[in-house]
Amino acid sequence: MHPFDEAIDLRSDAPHTFTGKTQPAYANMVGPFGGTTTAQLLQAALLHPERLGDPVALTVNFAAPVADGEIQWVARPVRTNRSTQHWIIEAKQAEGLVATATAVFALRRETWSSVEAQMPTSVPSPDTLPRMPVKNMPAWPQCYDMRFVEGAFPSAFDEKEQQHSRSCLWVRDEPPRPMDFASLASMSDSFFPRIYIRRRRRIPIGTVSLTTYFHADNALLAQVGARHVLGVAKALNYRNGFFDQTGELWSPEGQLLASTHQLVYFKD
Amino acid sequence: MHPFDEAIDLRSDAPHTFTGKTQPAYANMVGPFGGTTTAQLLQAALLHPERLGDPVALTVNFAAPVADGEIQWVARPVRTNRSTQHWIIEAKQAEGLVATATAVFALRRETWSSVEAQMPTSVPSPDTLPRMPVKNMPAWPQCYDMRFVEGAFPSAFDEKEQQHSRSCLWVRDEPPRPMDFASLASMSDSFFPRIYIRRRRRIPIGTVSLTTYFHADNALLAQVGARHVLGVAKALNYRNGFFDQTGELWSPEGQLLASTHQLVYFKD
Numbered sequence: 184m185h186p187f188d189e190a191i192d193l194r195s196d197a198p199h200t201f202t203g204k205t206q207p208a209y210a211n212m213v214g215p216f217g218g219t220t221t222a223q224l225l226q227a228a229l230l231h232p233e234r235l236g237d238p239v240a241l242t243v244n245f246a247a248p249v250a251d252g253e254i255q256w257v258a259r260p261v262r263t264n265r266s267t268q269h270w271i272i273e274a275k276q277a278e279g280l281v282a283t284a285t286a287v288f289a290l291r292r293e294t295w296s297s298v299e300a301q302m303p304t305s306v307p308s309p310d311t312l313p314r315m316p317v318k319n320m321p322a323w324p325q326c327y328d329m330r331f332v333e334g335a336f337p338s339a340f341d342e343k344e345q346q347h348s349r350s351c352l353w354v355r356d357e358p359p360r361p362m363d364f365a366s367l368a369s370m371s372d373s374f375f376p377r378i379y380i381r382r383r384r385r386i387p388i389g390t391v392s393l394t395t396y397f398h399a400d401n402a403l404l405a406q407v408g409a410r411h412v413l414g415v416a417k418a419l420n421y422r423n424g425f426f427d428q429t430g431e432l433w434s435p436e437g438q439l440l441a442s443t444h445q446l447v448y449f450k451d
Numbered sequence: 452m453h454p455f456d457e458a459i460d461l462r463s464d465a466p467h468t469f470t471g472k473t474q475p476a477y478a479n480m481v482g483p484f485g486g487t488t489t490a491q492l493l494q495a496a497l498l499h500p501e502r503l504g505d506p507v508a509l510t511v512n513f514a515a516p517v518a519d520g521e522i523q524w525v526a527r528p529v530r531t532n533r534s535t536q537h538w539i540i541e542a543k544q545a546e547g548l549v550a551t552a553t554a555v556f557a558l559r560r561e562t563w564s565s566v567e568a569q570m571p572t573s574v575p576s577p578d579t580l581p582r583m584p585v586k587n588m589p590a591w592p593q594c595y596d597m598r599f600v601e602g603a604f605p606s607a608f609d610e611k612e613q614q615h616s617r618s619c620l621w622v623r624d625e626p627p628r629p630m631d632f633a634s635l636a637s638m639s640d641s642f643f644p645r646i647y648i649r650r651r652r653r654i655p656i657g658t659v660s661l662t663t664y665f666h667a668d669n670a671l672l673a674q675v676g677a678r679h680v681l682g683v684a685k686a687l688n689y690r691n692g693f694f695d696q697t698g699e700l701w702s703p704e705g706q707l708l709a710s711t712h713q714l715v716y717f718k719d
Contacts, residue, residue: 239693240660240714242510244553246530246537261541262514262548267659267716269514271539271551273529280530283539285512285551287659287714291691295719299615299649300687347567381567391535391555392508394662396695396714398688419568419699420666420707423559425507427664427710429697431687439688442695444712446508446555446664448535451563 185360186326187369190219191226193256201227201256205249209323214249216323217390218372220274222365224284227258228270229364234260235268236290237401238364242394243284250276266290291400300442302413302433306332309353309411327373328357330411336375337383344384348377348418348428359409362440364397367404370412370432371395371443377418377428378449387450391425399440407434424448453628454594455637458487459494461524469495469524473517477591482517484591485658486640490633492540492552495526497632502528503536504558505669506632510662511552518544534558559668568710570681570701574600577621577679595641596625598679604643608653616645616686616696627677630708632665635672638680638700639663639711645686645696646717654719659693661713667706675702692716 184192186208193201209219221243228234255275262269267289274282312330316338334350354373356366376388399407416430426447432440452460454476461469477487489511496502523543530537535557542550580598584606602618622641624634644656667675684698694715700708 240512242553242660242662244508244537244555246535247532261551264515269512269548269551280537283529283537283553285510285553285660287512289659289693289716291693294689294692294717295650296690297649298688298690299645299685377567381565382563391557392510392553392662392664394510394660394712396660396693396712398690398693398695400691417567419710420566421562422564422566422666422707423668424562425557425559425664425666427666429710429712439690442687442697442712444662444664444697444710448557449562 185358187356187360187366191222191365193223193226193230195230199257199259201230201258202253204253205251207322208326211321211323214251217245218369220249220282221372221393222369223254224256224272224274224282225286225368226365227256227272228286231258231260234288235263236288238286238397239289240287240396241284241368242392243282244392245282245390247279247281249281250278298439300431300439302437303351303415306351306413312353326357327354329354334380337379340383340385342384345381348381350374350380350416352414353411354414355409355411361409362404362407367397367399367441368395371430371441374414374416374428374430376447377416378421378426381418389448390445391448393445395441395443397441403434403438403440410435412440453626455624455628455634459490459633461491461494461498463498467525467527469498469526470521472521473519475590476594479589479591482519485513486637488517488542488550489640489661490637491522492524492542492550493554493636494633495524495540496538496554499526499528502556503531504556506554506665507557508555508664509552509636510660511550512660513550513658515547515549517549518546566707568699568707570705571619571683574619574681580621594625595622597622602648605647605651608651610652613649613651616649618642618648618684620682621679622682623677623679629677630672630675635665635667635709636663639698639709642682642684642696642698644715645684646689646694649686654717656715656717658713658715663709663711665709667708671702671706671708678703680708
């Protein structure tokens with residue numbers, strides 16, 4: 184079983200309630216990688232018997248550190264319309280509430296469509312780029328194959344401040360796994376905190392809020408399969424303890440799969 | 452009393468519970484302007500006796516059309532830490548749940564800070580630009596003074612598709628009102644739906660999810676006062692019934708006050 188499938192293997196005990204646990208393969212420095220927590224929150228709604236359609240928007244607020252071990256999710260469809268459904272999802276541990284999420288699911292129809300954002304051009308193919316070394320890194324980056332075009336994670340925290348924090352990379356699950364909504368949600372949190380790229384300085388950080396918009400539907404996810412997708416990320420503003428960053432995940436054929444935004448606490 | 456202050460004048464009836472109503476000055480084509488609903492949701496937390504600090508992140512999901520008339524808000528601080536506080540807020544009308552929100556509040560500390568996003572340069576001052584004509588528009592745009600540098604709302608829906616949907620404008624409350632978190636939250640939803648700029652075509656649309664990150668603190672808001680701020684907005688991707696757009700609000704002195712993102716339903 185792929186470690187990601189183990190991570191999102193939730194069991195329903197009672198109406199609206201699911202249990203599962205943190206997955207050691209996706210451990211971070213302390214506690215689990217936030218992307219896995221995000222995927223688990225979404226998975227609770229995806230597995231819910233009253234689910235309508237597929238996710239189009241997801242916001243996760245990280246309320247407290249997630250401890251290694253069991254997690255309980257309560258996923259409630261709070262409003263179901265003809266073609267959209269609204270969710271509130273909570274993650275609880277023995278210690279209390281650790282994360283909240285809201286999600287919007289929808290039945291999509293074919294409409295006029297257009298990609299207005301710019302996918303980076305003249306990007307070398309993933310085959311021609313080395314995989315980011317993951318030795319001495321926490322467990323979770325070892326579950327991704329990342330190949331940086333620009334803005335790699337610093338090999339040393341030498342405190343040489345950079346002009347900007349932009350990154351461009353090819354990324355896929357490692358071992359490869361066909362993309363689905365849960366893995367796309369997780370991958371949307373796989374962009375390293377921009378302040379590390381910008382400041383090359385080791386400081387405490389923590390995402391407080393993460394929003395992802397899913398542009399992909401099942402047909403587009405199937406087209407992507409287990410291949411690398413192109414990620415871009417940049418910071419907007421760092422100010423008095425919080426910064427925000429924004430990212431995009433692109434299919435190799437130039438479709439925007441997801442756009443993602445997050446606000447991160449930092450101590451500097 | 453400024454119409455915006457009337458809109459956010461909520462009364463607390465019971466613990467966590469507030470009531471108020473839609474404000475005719477901020478009416479949209481049908482029902483109220485979403486920015487006012489957003490401000491009211493935030494205001495319920497701002498007025499709550501257990502509130503800690505100031506808002507740093509807010510996500511609003513518009514679950515159903517808001518009818519003109521009374522609204523009830525239930526604002527619950529679901530997790531309070533030493534320097535951050537997490538909220539779930541719900542808006543209800545006779546018909547049922549109409550909106551949900553989550554918010555993160557925080558006590559800020561002074562840290563290393565840096566604006567990485569680019570404020571538009573060589574922008575004419577608001578005094579030198581005409582105000583957008585608001586005749587024949589719904590009520591809410593009449594409560595803003597918008598002066599477009601680029602990407603104005605189309606004067607006619609001539610269906611001449613544009614290359615892009617970018618806008619740049621000066622905006623303030625009309626009549627002028629010193630900016631606070633509630634008005635900043637509302638203004639973050641004042642960017643017209645990008646598909647109107649891009650397609651110049653009259654189609655049904657509706658924001659389903661709106662996320663705003665507040666970079667400003669009270670001192671910065673006080674510095675802005677009642678002056679115009681510079682807004683920029685653009686769409687990222689339109690696909691099968693939903694598009695997303697992103698915006699920034701800048702102080703005249705070049706501080707990023709808020710970054711804002713939304714996913715919008717469209718029928719085309």
